[in-house]
Amino acid sequence: MNEKKDCKIVQDLLPNYIENLTSEETNLFIKEHLKECTECQNILENMQKELNIDNMKREEREVKYIKKFSNKMKILKLIILTLIIIYVVIVIGRSFIMTSLSKKAKENLLNNNYYAKLYSYQGDSLTITESYNKGEDYLTTKTSYVNGNQIQKLTYYKKGTEELFLTDLDGKKYIQNPESMVGSHVVPEIYVSCGFLTNMQEAFITGIDKTYCNTKECYVFKGNDYERYVDKETGLIVRAIEKSDIDLFSSQIDMIIDYEYKFNVVQDSDIVRPDTTGYIFNE
Numbered sequence: 001m002n003e004k005k006d007c008k009i010v011q012d013l014l015p016n017y018i019e020n021l022t023s024e025e026t027n028l029f030i031k032e033h034l035k036e037c038t039e040c041q042n043i044l045e046n047m048q049k050e051l052n053i054d055n056m057k058r059e060e061r062e063v064k065y066i067k068k069f070s071n072k073m074k075i076l077k078l079i080i081l082t083l084i085i086i087y088v089v090i091v092i093g094r095s096f097i098m099t100s101l102s103k104k105a106k107e108n109l110l111n112n113n114y115y116a117k118l119y120s121y122q123g124d125s126l127t128i129t130e131s132y133n134k135g136e137d138y139l140t141t142k143t144s145y146v147n148g149n150q151i152q153k154l155t156y157y158k159k160g161t162e163e164l165f166l167t168d169l170d171g172k173k174y175i176q177n178p179e180s181m182v183g184s185h186v187v188p189e190i191y192v193s194c195g196f197l198t199n200m201q202e203a204f205i206t207g208i209d210k211t212y213c214n215t216k217e218c219y220v221f222k223g224n225d226y227e228r229y230v231d232k233e234t235g236l237i238v239r240a241i242e243k244s245d246i247d248l249f250s251s252q253i254d255m256i257i258d259y260e261y262k263f264n265v266v267q268d269s270d271i272v273r274p275d276t277t278g279y280i281f282n283e
């Protein structure tokens with residue numbers, strides 16, 4: 001009877017006992033009892049087995065979860081790495097395109113026999129620039145129109161040591177001081193720099209696409225507020241767009257400039273002294 005009473009107590013204590021939550025004295029009491037009671041021994045063994053199975057299951061679940069998680073992280077890392085590699089390849093590709101364009105442009109810039117024609121549009125105003133260049137000599141005219149009416153014409157002429165600067169503003173024709181000939185020399189426009197590293201920096205922020213512009217095969221460089229169409233053959237800009245934000249407070253309109261160049265076509269006879277009839281000296 002006493003045995004049975006002990007059994008009840010021991011069995012109540014066993015769950016705590018196997019988790020090491022019982023005191024020294026209790027442990028001693030349980031051990032003493034277990035030595036003589038096979039029934040309680042069996043119960044303990046079963047409890048331990050179940051506990052082990054539980055632990056194993058939990059561990060398995062944890063391992064599975066960690067594996068699943070680390071697999072996801074691996075895939076994510078792989079995707080990020082792939083994207084970085086693709087981007088770097090794109091940037092390096094762009095840099096090579098830019099460097100090749102700059103080499104072609106450089107060759108053309110060394111050529112001092114060229115004809116250039118520029119159309120510059122902004123809203124309803126248009127400026128046409130025509131420039132004949134041969135060696136040090138040149139003849140450049142800039143004619144501005146608003147709504148199709150000519151409002152201004154500037155003529156720059158330099159041959160040998162002679163320089164002439166004529167202005168025609170709303171019919172007022174003046175011969176100006178040649179020292180004020182600013183921006184009279186039209187030089188082909190280039191976009192890219194010669195340095196590969198500088199181009200690479202630019203390539204990080206500028207998008208490049210292939211396109212056609214003014215019947216020429218081009219690369220277009222697009223920034224936030226500009227577009228540059230660069231001729232694949234010459235490396236020179238054939239179209240430039242300056243974008244302006246249109247908001248409530250400003251009514252600015254995009255400016256578009258179209259460029260046209262012809263090399264090795266200018267004759268001495270193209271650089272003719274302009275007719276100064278009707279022009280008076282601006283005192």
Ligand SMILES: [Zn+2]
Nearest residue numbers: 007037039040
């Ligand atoms: Zn017992």
